Amino acid sequence: MAINKVQMQRGMSLSEFTQRYGTHTQCEAALIALRWPEGFVCPACGHRHASSFTRGTLRYWQCSDCRRQTSLYAGTMLQDTRLPLQTWFLAIYLLTQSKTQMAAMDLMRHLGITWRAAWLLKHKLMETMFRRERHKPLKGEVSIDDAYLGGERAGGKPGRGSENKVPFVAAVELHDGRPARVRFDRVANFSFDALRRWHQHALAPGCRVTSDGLIGFEVIGRDGKEHQVTLPPRGKIGTEIAPYRWLNTVLGNLKTGLSGVHHAFAFGKYGHRYLADAQYRFNRRFSLRSLPTRLLVALINTNPCPAKMLRNPAETWT
Numbered sequence: 001m002a003i004n005k006v007q008m009q010r011g012m013s014l015s016e017f018t019q020r021y022g023t024h025t026q027c028e029a030a031l032i033a034l035r036w037p038e039g040f041v042c043p044a045c046g047h048r049h050a051s052s053f054t055r056g057t058l059r060y061w062q063c064s065d066c067r068r069q070t071s072l073y074a075g076t077m078l079q080d081t082r083l084p085l086q087t088w089f090l091a092i093y094l095l096t097q098s099k100t101q102m103a104a105m106d107l108m109r110h111l112g113i114t115w116r117a118a119w120l121l122k123h124k125l126m127e128t129m130f131r132r133e134r135h136k137p138l139k140g141e142v143s144i145d146d147a148y149l150g151g152e153r154a155g156g157k158p159g160r161g162s163e164n165k166v167p168f169v170a171a172v173e174l175h176d177g178r179p180a181r182v183r184f185d186r187v188a189n190f191s192f193d194a195l196r197r198w199h200q201h202a203l204a205p206g207c208r209v210t211s212d213g214l215i216g217f218e219v220i221g222r223d224g225k226e227h228q229v230t231l232p233p234r235g236k237i238g239t240e241i242a243p244y245r246w247l248n249t250v251l252g253n254l255k256t257g258l259s260g261v262h263h264a265f266a267f268g269k270y271g272h273r274y275l276a277d278a279q280y281r282f283n284r285r286f287s288l289r290s291l292p293t294r295l296l297v298a299l300i301n302t303n304p305c306p307a308k309m310l311r312n313p314a315e316t317w318t
Helices: 014-021 024-035 085-097 104-111 115-134 192-202 215-222 242-261 267-283 288-300
Strands: 050-055 058-063 069-071 141-149 166-175 178-186 208-211 226-229
Touching: 014 024, 014 085, 024 085, 024 288, 085 104, 085 115, 085 288, 104 115, 115 267, 115 288, 141 215, 141 242, 141 267, 166 192, 166 242, 166 267, 178 192, 178 242, 178 267, 192 215, 208 215, 215 226, 242 267
Parallel strands: 141 208, 208 226
Antiparallel strands: 050 058, 058 069, 141 166, 166 178
């Protein structure tokens, strides 16, 4: 069996990570370079000159023009954090260099923090991934399918009507017959209205879409995109059907990874973030070494999200 070069690529080793980001000073210098690569820029007036000072362990800049004070974390997903910067860096390293997802319980043990702090940190990172991926539509040849998170509850409704099942659309962008990028998007249901909102955001104009005949997907063709229906033959598993081989492989890996790592989570409230975690890492799998830096850049370019907002139900494509 041929070696998969993507899976066998070298990432960043723990010893290399520790040498680069083992101290607060190293982490701070790296974050400053990423946030202001050409030098400080005042977020209020755009002035480039400022004086700096330290309050506690946090560094501040005071604009020489408008006198506004700005911390390194202000206006980013790091805002108001009480965790050391090294803890954030190590969490990013663990989440991006792991082959599978990582539970908050594992982060708690690796980072030496409370479970609540680990949960909040993990969800802030996943929310960053979600916002980064949300507005990046798939292009070209795309295979799509309907799927669900969660299973039936004892005494509840059976099948697709189960209260514990959260619907989402799985889509794979194919280049030369192989998967390039994916999207896993929660939807309210598989009605025409919900799937119209979904495909308008998730699929770029000019896509050539293949689906398995779910009635709701007909709206894609009605709205002007090229849509082909390929019904799977009876007795064939998903990975044996050419148009859906990679889609079903990716979808199977996703569900296996979620069930193997997370014993339970609130699918209805947080499912979109766990899907975004898998999507973000899959779409950047060709450059494992650069993943920590790319997530850091996303983190400092994402608006703050306090704990109360993180616990709100997610918006869906309805």
